[in-house]
Amino acid sequence: MSEPIIRCEGVSRKFGSRAALDDITLEVLPGRCFGFLGPNGAGKTTLIRCILGLARPTAGRITVRGHDISRDPAAALARVGAIVEEPRFYGYLSGRQNLELWAAYVGSEAPRRVETVLDRVHLMDRAGDKVSTYSLGMRQRLGVARALLCDPELLVLDEPTNGLDPDGVAEFRTLIRDLVETDGRAVFVSSHLLDEVQKVCDDLAIVDHGRLLMSGTLADLLDGGTSSLRIECDDPTRAQGVLAALPAVTAVAAEPSGILAVQLDPDQPTTRAAINRSLVEAGLGVSRLEPRSQSLEERYLELVHEEGRS
Ligand SMILES: Nc1ncnc2c1ncn2[C@@H]1O[C@H](COP(=O)(O)OP(=O)(O)O)[C@@H](O)[C@H]1O
Numbered sequence: 001m002s003e004p005i006i007r008c009e010g011v012s013r014k015f016g017s018r019a020a021l022d023d024i025t026l027e028v029l030p031g032r033c034f035g036f037l038g039p040n041g042a043g044k045t046t047l048i049r050c051i052l053g054l055a056r057p058t059a060g061r062i063t064v065r066g067h068d069i070s071r072d073p074a075a076a077l078a079r080v081g082a083i084v085e086e087p088r089f090y091g092y093l094s095g096r097q098n099l100e101l102w103a104a105y106v107g108s109e110a111p112r113r114v115e116t117v118l119d120r121v122h123l124m125d126r127a128g129d130k131v132s133t134y135s136l137g138m139r140q141r142l143g144v145a146r147a148l149l150c151d152p153e154l155l156v157l158d159e160p161t162n163g164l165d166p167d168g169v170a171e172f173r174t175l176i177r178d179l180v181e182t183d184g185r186a187v188f189v190s191s192h193l194l195d196e197v198q199k200v201c202d203d204l205a206i207v208d209h210g211r212l213l214m215s216g217t218l219a220d221l222l223d224g225g226t227s228s229l230r231i232e233c234d235d236p237t238r239a240q241g242v243l244a245a246l247p248a249v250t251a252v253a254a255e256p257s258g259i260l261a262v263q264l265d266p267d268q269p270t271t272r273a274a275i276n277r278s279l280v281e282a283g284l285g286v287s288r289l290e291p292r293s294q295s296l297e298e299r300y301l302e303l304v305h306e307e308g309r310s
């Protein structure tokens, strides 16, 4: 397993007595897209500012590329590109001129990378036009180009698709996947939109009220959900009784169509074949028995709801 590119250990950040972040522990692996998902006010920007050394946690520790961000920010951020809030440019200069200015400031290889990064974000044909004539989506992509000048191992993007129209969002999603899959960069991206995170990220963490509700791969998140089955058979009423008597079944409900929705106890090992056998042995004809996969949205709402109760 490779060393994490970002490691947050017990990170808290208080504003007065209110905790914007409360004991956040997570790891972002190189070459993967990590989604940081949570509603507005959850603490996403606050954590991103801490990761980039723009704010200090009140407790805990953050390392980026193996370097402690508060002790050695220069080493930690040497190959990190970021967009926090809307990127600002000189409107009366062209996209290319804006990048040239920034590249001169970044130094090293950056001035030689201007054309490469313009091409990467598909702005070549408009690179000579004034930024004041760019759409919001183009400005966001120019922001990514600027963040790419340092040839980053890690890109940190705070809600980059906010305000973009559906085409802009789709373009941005393709761009992020290219940065991950083709270039091998890690991307840490925050969002309040489930759908966005589900479509672009390999791993994710869910945050609400400054607390981490879960962190893992997309697959983990879905696996952690309540397992349930949908069963269609010739005598739903009798099947309901048979199923309810099984130790692994916690609830059975008949839908108006006669299809049975069966909740399974995640701590009781069973198989679909075993459940099917119980029904068949009771003399029932089973025409369909399938796992009901939970959408990320259902799982997300379940997690946020659980947290609200605790
Ligand atoms: N500088 C600040 N002073 C006081 N409270 C702040 C400050 N910055 C953020 N907060 C509070 O911290 C919480 C998290 O904010 P933020 O990180 O911006 O959330 P998100 O980016 O997820 O919408 C919010 O309740 C916000 O009001």
Ligand SMILES: [Mg+2]
Residues within 6 Å of the ligand: 044, 045, 046, 158, 159
């Ligand atoms: Mg924010």
